[in-house]
Amino acid sequence: MNVDLREFRAAFVAEAEEHLAAVQSLLLKVERAEREGKRAPGELRELMRLVHTVKGLSAMVGVEPIVALAHRMEAVLRQAERAGGLLNEQAIEVLLAAARAIESRIRSVAEERSPAAAPPGLLAALDNVELPAPEALAELPLDPLLASKLGPSERHQLEEGTLGGKRAVRVDFAPSAEKAAEGFTINTVRERLASLAEIVKVIPVTSPASGKVPTGLFFALLLLTDATDEAIADAVGVDPADVELVLLPRAPACASLPVDVEDDACLAEGRGGLLRVEVGRVDDAIAMLGGLVVTRARIVHAIDRVEAAGGDTRELRSLMLDTARQLRDLRAALLRVRMVPMAAVLERLPLLVRGLARASGKQVRLELDVGSVELDKTVAERLFPALLHLVRNAVDHGIEASDERVRAGKNEVGTVRIVSVTRDRNIELRISDDGRGVDREAVARHAGAPPPVTDAELLALLCRPGLTTRGEVDTTSGRGMGMDIVHKVVVRGLGGELALETRAGVGTTFVLRVPLTVAIVDVLTVRCGGERYAVPVSVVQEIVELAQEQVVDGVSAGRGFALRYRMFARRGRSVPVFDLGDALGTPTSAPAPHALLVRRGDGELVAYAVERVLGQQEVVVRPLLDPLVASPAVSGTTDLGDGRATVVLDLLALTSSLEATRGRRRAA
Amino acid sequence: MSNQSFERSVVPEILVVDDSKVMRDMISACLRSDPNISVTHASSGLEAIERLSLGRFDVLVLDVNMPDIGGLEVLEFVRAQDKLKDLPILVVTTRSDDVSRERVLAAGATRYLTKPFDPQTILSEVQALLGTVPAGVQTGEA
Known part of the structure; x- marks a missing residue:
């Protein structure tokens, strides 16, 4: 053989x-x-x-x-x-x-x-997977043949399907050599039906041979569908009259009830009911809205030109103000459709923490305090893996074993707490544990860097690619994403901020601040080095007139940034001012009298001087995905209304990259 | 012999039923190494029932666990029909299937084979069901 x-x-x-x-x-x-x-x-x-x-x-x-x-x-x-x-x-x-x-x-x-x-x-x-006990099934009015062959799963499918507005029909297909020659076999029939209906069950039935059932065998097909009898009959190769209605959709049943008796229930369902929409459809609408926003900006430019030519534009201006408000309202309404409750995003965490605790032999309690905060679905989807990683880290590295906790005078049960609040148009999530705190020395040793002094420096070390303080990969935290990815997701992917507070023996808190939505952003447009840039309004605390401030040259020894900078005092603290053109590598001799004041994740202020602040508008930001042109300081590009691509700057990342240069120099 | 009442075709026709294409191909490759065997495929229990009602087969090789309707249902259905009640059926199971040998035989299987099997075993089993060699005896042809 x-x-x-x-x-x-x-x-x-x-x-x-x-x-x-x-x-x-x-x-x-x-x-x-x-x-x-x-x-x-x-x-x-x-x-x-x-x-x-x-x-x-x-x-x-x-x-x-x-x-x-x-x-x-x-x-x-x-x-x-x-x-x-x-x-x-x-x-x-x-x-x-x-x-x-x-x-x-x-x-x-x-x-x-x-x-x-x-x-x-x-x-x-x-x-050990535990599943809920089977639920009692509503009686479905089915003929005995179908009723005897349907399992609970199929009954639930029928219930769900008819509730969703589909009707259940039965159609019989009797195979024969002639039918097969015409292209009707049970396989081809099922394939054709698959695009018209959900096939709930196919039951082979024998009957005495007859004209309709030449071989004495037919298949009873039970379908859920919103297609017509004609379409179904066509797919099976039978007469439309042979398509038999088995169950009506539920919704019409509700509507047909006498209005005076049951109208409350019906109306409640109609008015406050839920509508399930594919995310893609909402996104299409938002993309179209993005187009409208761009068109509006173009019209405003056109009006500027008409005004410059001496035209009377007052009425147009006031109409454009109305349009702006209407677009904002429409945008808000559309974005609300995409919002999901934070509580729903986090609902699988308790189980996860229980599993992690069991796997690591620790006792851990998870406290969630997220209120009724809602956030954009895209943000939620991108944020969740980062959140998961931080919770895993907390259980794995933060919380100590029970005996160690008792020795340290702590409750033997560790606590991981997630609190979320909304501030302005950002959501702030605090993931804290009452564990041993991050070991600065160990992190520094693994990173091959001097021990960090501030929490911000420690976080920067933790976020270096590939850093782990574990000798070997362990079952939970070792896999999946590292802190560098968390940083990327939060800061680069979502335009948010990440901060760390940790105290030895007391615990660690990670603070994530991300925008509630990402689709459309308010930006300030500025000019420097002959180029136009856009900066999200959300990161700019204030526009400072440098002429009004006591500006002095920066002292490199103290802060040691890679670039020459000036300083001014603000609320008792000295704030470094970088020339934005210098920082971006396009220096200019033009004076830069205005500065954008930015508050970093660690609370420190930094300012970027620009030649002109051109204005503020809402734009749609397209992320730069091409790695050849992607840069840490750039979060994307946008069209300000004149058809040209304008770079949207990430000033927080720019600051970090200026600092990273400093870190490398100091380490060298 | 169990298939005495079954009229023998010139070249015995085997119907192989498995929802996995690789499994069907493997089994056919094993069976077709006997030039006197012809193989037809069915990718589901329903297709098997249809083919059995339309054509004539000498042996049915049936995977026990399939979608829609599984091997046991096919067995029960086939055995309930007069013209198929003596069809020799070789049922193929996986060791970890929760289906006992007794249950498969009670449902009407003639013989029973557990994956993994080597090519010779399935050929010998089918040849035995065709009556060309007695069951359980190696052909020595390897």
Whole structure:
């Protein structure tokens, strides 16, 4: 016999990887549904199918670690299916971890290495997943054939689907050689239906052979759909009259109730009810609004020119003021659609902290005090991984073991606390622990730098790429993102600020300040070195007339910035003033009489002198993604209304980069 | 012999049912190493039921765990039909499937094979079901 199963390895890897990718995206879909309080029975069944296939394949090529993982994943999914399509956050977390573990073992197979054993902790976690008990099902008026074949997951799918305004229909397909010749087989019928309907269940039924059922076999297909009977019949190759309505959508049922009896419930649902909208649609609308904002700026420029030519523009000006207000209101309304409650973003943290505490053998309590703060979905999505990292760090590195805490006279249970408040148009998140504080000496040793004096310097060291104070990677904090990524997410990605307060033996607090929204930004436009720049208004504390201040030359010995600078006093503190053109490498001889006063994350003030402040307007910032042109001091570009790209500066990053130069010089 | 009442085609036709394409390809490669065997694929239990109602097969090789309707449901459905009640069926399972040998046999499987299996084993099993070699005996052809 000359069949060698090893020849199938490449095919195995390809199929398994494809399934794994689908598993991960389905899990995320289920997670989204779960957060919205919806069930996802269809997705769950698809997950079971994929995981099972991966298991069977792996058994065939003898990859036991994958078989073990996939088997337990299947068990969790089956349990969820019995519960009617419900998974919880903890279960999804564990399933995702298992999917990742399988993925890495498939890669081993691809590279002809022997895959690592399944991590026992992960297997145990899969075994210990607890899911809610199955919920009682509403009785659905179904005919006995369907009723006897439907499991809880399918009943929930029907309930969910009809509640969502779809109707359930049954259509029978009887295969025959003639039908197959016309292109109607159970496979092609299912493929065609997939674009018209959710296929809830297909039941094979035998009946005495007849004209309609030539082979004595037909398939009863139960569908959820908003397509017409004609479209369904067309896909199955039957008469529209053969499409049988099984269940009505729920909403019409509500509307048809006598108004005087049930109108309150109906109206309440209509008025205060929830509308689920794809994020993409809201984003499209916001992008269009961005276009409007640019057009408005162009019109204002045109009016300027008309006025310069001696035209009467008073009425136009007043109309443009109205437009500005209306655009602002429209923007606010659109952005509100994208807002999610902070509490919802953080709701999976308690479980996570519990898991982390268990894994590290510590006792940790998580306190959340986030009130009713809401933030933009994009901001939330970008912020969450950074937050997760800080919480992991707090549990892993901050909080001490119980005995150590008792010896130090602390409560044996450590506390991680997350507080969020909104300030102006920013959200401030404080993640604090009452642990041992950051070990300055250890951080300095690992970074190969002198011990930092201030918390800001310590944070800068912590945020150096690749820094870890652990000898080896541990199970939780060692993986995923480092502080440098947290810094990047918060400061570069979201235009926010990151600060640190830590005291040995008392605890550590990270402060994240990020804008509530990112789509449209108020900027100041300034000129210096012959160039025009935009600076987000949110970072500028004040515009200072330098002529009004006592400006003196800076003393390098004290602060040692890389650039020449001047200083002036503000509320008893000396503030360095950099020429913005100098700082950006485009020096100019023109006088720079105005300065933008910026407050850094650590509370210190810095000022940047410019030739002119041109104005203030709302712009849409496009991030610079091309690494060739990306620079730490640039957060993106924008169109101010004249069709030219204008650089939007990140003054906080610019300050840091001026300081980094200083740090390197001092270390050298 | 179990398949006595079954009229033999000139070249025995095997229906291989598995939702994984790689598995179907692997099993066909094993079976096709016998030039006297022809193989047809079905990618789901429903397709298998359809094919069985439209054509004639000498042996069904059936994966036990599939989406929509699984191997056990296919077995029960097939055995409930007069013209298929004697069809030899080889059921393929994974060791960790929560399906016992007894349950598979009770549902109507003729023989039972657990993954992973080597190419010779599945060929011998199918040949045994075709009556070309007795069950459980190696052909020695390897």
